[in-house]
Amino acid sequence: MAKTPxxxxxxxxxxxxxxxxxxxxxxxxxxxxxxxxxxxAFSLIVxxxxxxALELDIKxxxxxxxxxxxxxxxxxxxxxxxxxxxxxxDRGCMDGLLLAPVDRSAIYFGKAISNxxxxxxxxxxxxxxxxxxxxxNLFQAGLxxxxxxxxxGYTAVGTLLSAMSVQTRTRDVLLxxxxxxxxxxxxxAAVKASGGLLNGAEFSEILTPLNILIVYDxxxxxxxxxxxxxxxxx
Amino acid sequence: xxxxxxxxxxxxxxxxxxLGIATYLALVFAPTEAVxxxxxxVFYFHVGTAWVALLGFIIAALSGIVYLITxxxxxxxxxxxxxxxxxxxxxxxxxxxxxxARPAWNTWxxxxxxxxxxxxxxxxxxxxxxxxxxxxDPEKRARFGxxxxxxxxxxxxxxxxxIRLFRTIHPVVIGGGNAAAQGGFDMTVDMRTTFFFALFAxxxxxxxxxxxxxxxxxxxxxxxxxxxxxxx
Numbered sequence: 001m002a003k004t005p006x007x008x009x010x011x012x013x014x015x016x017x018x019x020x021x022x023x024x025x026x027x028x029x030x031x032x033x034x035x036x037x038x039x040x041a042f043s044l045i046v047x048x049x050x051x052x053a054l055e056l057d058i059k060x061x062x063x064x065x066x067x068x069x070x071x072x073x074x075x076x077x078x079x080x081x082x083x084x085x086x087x088x089x090d091r092g093c094m095d096g097l098l099l100a101p102v103d104r105s106a107i108y109f110g111k112a113i114s115n116x117x118x119x120x121x122x123x124x125x126x127x128x129x130x131x132x133x134x135x136x137n138l139f140q141a142g143l144x145x146x147x148x149x150x151x152x153g154y155t156a157v158g159t160l161l162s163a164m165s166v167q168t169r170t171r172d173v174l175l176x177x178x179x180x181x182x183x184x185x186x187x188x189a190a191v192k193a194s195g196g197l198l199n200g201a202e203f204s205e206i207l208t209p210l211n212i213l214i215v216y217d218x219x220x221x222x223x224x225x226x227x228x229x230x231x232x233x234x
Numbered sequence: 235x236x237x238x239x240x241x242x243x244x245x246x247x248x249x250x251x252x253l254g255i256a257t258y259l260a261l262v263f264a265p266t267e268a269v270x271x272x273x274x275x276v277f278y279f280h281v282g283t284a285w286v287a288l289l290g291f292i293i294a295a296l297s298g299i300v301y302l303i304t305x306x307x308x309x310x311x312x313x314x315x316x317x318x319x320x321x322x323x324x325x326x327x328x329x330x331x332x333x334x335a336r337p338a339w340n341t342w343x344x345x346x347x348x349x350x351x352x353x354x355x356x357x358x359x360x361x362x363x364x365x366x367x368x369x370x371d372p373e374k375r376a377r378f379g380x381x382x383x384x385x386x387x388x389x390x391x392x393x394x395x396x397i398r399l400f401r402t403i404h405p406v407v408i409g410g411g412n413a414a415a416q417g418g419f420d421m422t423v424d425m426r427t428t429f430f431f432a433l434f435a436x437x438x439x440x441x442x443x444x445x446x447x448x449x450x451x452x453x454x455x456x457x458x459x460x461x462x463x464x465x466x
Contacts, residue, residue: 164382167374168368169368169370177361189396192396208399212392212396219392230377
């Protein structure tokens, strides 16, 4: 973590601390390339499995595309969340981060933002591939917005829970069991909104799921901000 | 270990008696519902168990908050007791509902908001036990448990709101009507008596079980301490 002493006080500002953690994660990923490729390969395999499991012909595609996409993102997401926290724990980086003279919640936001970055990266590749394979245009401003909102909610809760699950005996196995039932509202609202957008529904029809997504994001980011101290406390 | 308090023994007997009375009222005293027939009698216990289960989940979330503030293990024991008893009651609610739904809706299960939220809530609290099981340090276990009950308590109502976007056929017997609901009915006076007595009976049983579980929690803590001392 880059420490830049400043004249006024010795503590880096909150934003600088968050950015430093995000930067650290992105640089580490750029050098090791162990997270995003795994998530990506996994996503593509899941899509292929869905293709045969659901027999995605033209008619079926219309109704299940949103569901397939979100199931893929959710599964790939747990993979990334697990790994990103396990790296911190196994190499003792977490202790180093906790020793840094910054607000603990900066660590949470740093990790959450880098987790979100990985998820968005995977989505940025999965979407065109899916569009190409199934001949549907997924690049609509509304849909991208829903995907962003959904991913924010997912990583907000996911980062908090992965920080918990990594400290348990069963760790990797536990995260999806803890995360998926709690994050279900995000996935359902996102599926509803994405499905509506893809089928050309009126804006008023997708307004409610959109609102729920925003409310969920706000509530759970605030919640994680409040309790993250308790998660990393020794 | 303190000897079993006399009040608790009395409460045990009272629980058994009220359960007996509630059973009698539900199966014999309450009039048979005109449309659904005898299967409607499941309703009294269905709502009774659901009521204490939700009460327990709320108590668990509140004790979670108090634990995080005070760090007193007493509140952790309270939280575990509430979640454990409620999870069992909620499971009974779901099973009873299913038994009723088979003749009333002609299906054991449907993806209705209440049913879906109920099953997801049940899964959240099962995950809660798995989380606790994976942590050895009692203090950390209590902290994580408290956070997770809060998370579950926040998420379950939102799940309910989301699934309502789809449709519902679950009847609302107490307050409010829903044109699409199937299996709704109006309660007669005797039905009401039975209904409120069932709520009362399950509340007594709930308190009794929580009390037992609290004593068990204290014992568990002691065993853990002995184990720790033995290992040192």
